[in-house]
Amino acid sequence: MNNSNKNKLFTAHCDKYGILPNGELFDLNSIKTRRNNNISIFGASGAGKTRSFVIPNILSAVNSYIVSDPKGNLYAQYADLMRKNGYKVIHIDLIHPESSDKYNPLCYVHDSDDACKLATQIVNLGYGGAKGTTDPFWDRAAELLLKSLIGLVMEDCLEVEHSINSISELLTKIEFEDDEEFSLNNSELNRIFERHASRYRKPFENSWAYDQYLKFKATPPRTLACIIITIQAMLGPFSSKGLNKMTSGLETIDLKAIGREKTIVFLGISDTDRSKDLLANIFYSQAMNELCNYADYKCKDSRLPVPVRFILDDFGTNCRIYGFENMISNIRSRDISAALILQSEAQLKHGYGESSHTIIDNCDTIIYMGGNDVQTAKMISERCNQPLQKILNMPIGTNWTFRRGEQPKYSETVDLSEYRIVEKGYRQKTG
Template sequence: MNHAKTILPALLGLLVLFWTGDKIGYRIRADMEAGVSGLDMADRFWLDLLDPSHISTHPTDMLCGLTLVAVAGLAWAYRRAARLTLRNGEEHGSAHWAGPRDIKPFIDPDPAHNLRFTRTERLSTDTRRTLRNLNVLLLGSSGSGKTRYYVKPNLLGADMNWAVTDPKGELKRDTESPMKARGYAVHALDLVDLTRSDRFNPMRYIDPAEPQSAILRLTDNLVTNATGDRKNGDGFWEDAEKALLSALIAWVHYTEDEPTLNHVTDMLDQMGASEQDEEREFIVDALFAETRVEIAAMRAHEDDYDEQTRDMLEGLAFACAQYNTFLKGAGETKKSIIITTGVHLAPLQVREVRRILSGDDIHLEALDEGKRVVYLELPDTNATFGFLASVFYQCLFETLVRKADHADGGRLGRDVHCLLDEFANIGKIPNFVRLVATIRSRGISCSIILQTVSQGKSLYRDDWETIAGNCDSWLFLGGNEASTTKTISDRLGDQTIDVIETSETKGANGSWSRSVRKNARKLLTPDELGRLDTSQCIYLLRGIPPFLSHKLTD
């Protein structure tokens, strides 16, 4: 349709030109044959135009018409070839600072329905209206005010439910009373002072619809984050640990009425392996051997078992399959696997930790019900219990996503925002790269708070760019780290500036000249970002220019 609208007028114009040329050619040729003088022909060449129905088919007249069409075509081709695409003042880039008019469409009139970033910039929590997600990447060096100028103002001001990472426990101390005064129920997983913590049972959050997949994810999380970075070539031991731990967790899940990780570590304590007698059976070996016999009997006579027993035995078949992988090792190898797994899970044997894992008071599945806030308090001087933080957030995200998927409208009852302060100390959250891209529609969002870009890259490697790219809001509070300032500088973009160049030649025949040319310049260079005033910050929202603003006040 669009092509037809362009071609039809062009064809009509060419026909008019051919008709005009044919008419003029006919008049001139006829006058020349009649002996009319040149001066008279100049006055008469247009006369045949008064008879629009007359078309001459004489070759000379038709050639005149075609010549006029050809001249018009050449003129069009020349003009098209010489046409310039001009963006005056934007030759090398169009970056510029945004103003109040740019952010106005994204602000909700009710202050409680916004995330606050600067003194003048806010973002409505209604993502369906703004078409922007509420995922935030906050970058700021130590002392730049990440908690003071972002976490606290939003926690105390925005009408959402919260899961908050709290380094050192200071945030809970400062905000617990105001949150309770606003009607919030407060819970805490306190890994700073274990005696004050609510109980948290990760095995309570295993997906009942797909328990085996959930067990594998929980195992992967525990092994990956409890062991930290391994040297190259250690993949065998990590895989062996995962097979053993998956077997134990699956066994506990299918056999205990209220399974906990305490049951898992207790089973691990009962394990052993003999280098001299590889056929020797220890307590756990005997349990799995008896279970394999019972599974075989059930499969041979399924009608003799009720549905609940069959489901349990099928689940235990998964546990036995994982345990068989562990059993394939030699006695010395099995002994090493047991010892290594025990060492890595040693923090779970601490008396206070066993109390925390013995039940669940936090109830993550109810985090969107009423007004609720959960603090995850982490020590900032050691990472002994840091892997429990990643397990906590794995359970939180999987539970809330599952609940939203089964809710009317596919969304939580109240929006839940996770303030992931000291994100690098939480550990690697399973499937986080996929979660951050999909949780918006379910009413879940998160603020990823880091000191430097390199921290995120170190933890998530090739997936980091995807995670950062799924944060529609970036807030830079200041810092000197090279990769961070370069990243922000590149995000700000290039502007076009005028460069004045002068030259002077002295002497008897001296001269002086001045010229102006266009050049590209970063809106702020990395070194300028490193010297940003402590009261200033930079806010970037997808789709609009960046803001150079002042940090929030207390």
């Protein structure tokens, strides 16, 4: 792209456009373009994914944004500027949770379906974001226990605080005995459930939490002990003072409001400490579900008043959205889109298995910024009909851009230093 065209693009009013790493703008009106706005970006560390795509698109101040923020640098550098642009700024800080805005996942458990989703997500992701087991019996039993404990909070049990840490504390109310005849009947947890069931008063309805607990009680004693210890390990990070304060109580951010008013959420999560990945993954999943439900039941034509873009760095590992492979096929109609930032196709497959192909297929824009992974290079080689060796030896600072309905484009990657930040988005640097 020559300089005159680049000047024209970046001095244009950007209210309806996103920005590609090659400096081009793309129309975000998915009804007009008949494309979705989902983007997969592949590139090795240092390829410029953040500088050429993430930052320009945030500062274009077009939509609402939910942004993965490794190390917390984006919040530190751009939060004030976004406020000046009229944005509500929310900071979910898992690096320093004691200074974070409040986020309590249990506030978004409205019914038994939500309780089931959260319990299944915790078990499927397991400790540290990795799936805990391949044993279906163990998984179902663990889900039953978690459903019952989450249900206690949902049903406003008088003996349970409104926090995930309280769920972990409930598990300590079981004293294990080295006895094959051991059962939950003599535990304090059993007494809590029975007291709750006796107090629960709804016409023609028993306590759902108690029903799940009764099903779990049939678990063999030795399996029961293993399940409880493993779930305590999964929920262990919530016991820290910072996370317990951040995730407790009824005060929490309004996820639906992100689709009503211009908002940017910075989710700060360490790229070296994986202990808080589970909470990050719960947040992304709940945000996606809350926005989809809000669009479906409260918005005209089931489209959000303010479109929401998820910009997700390290998507294959710490941005695991439970059920995302199904969601990405349908979010376009709600004016929701996702930019998935990855180092390689293998990284995506590690996080999503065979569903990784579904995710890529539902991105109408794919960007490749170079790397050493041969499988990713093969995918790009086939897409642009170029020799594999040429793709593997791409000069640093170049990229391939693929847009459905267009020929592939090979371009130089825009250097962020060529542009200056203004009150309303990006413009070409002058003088």
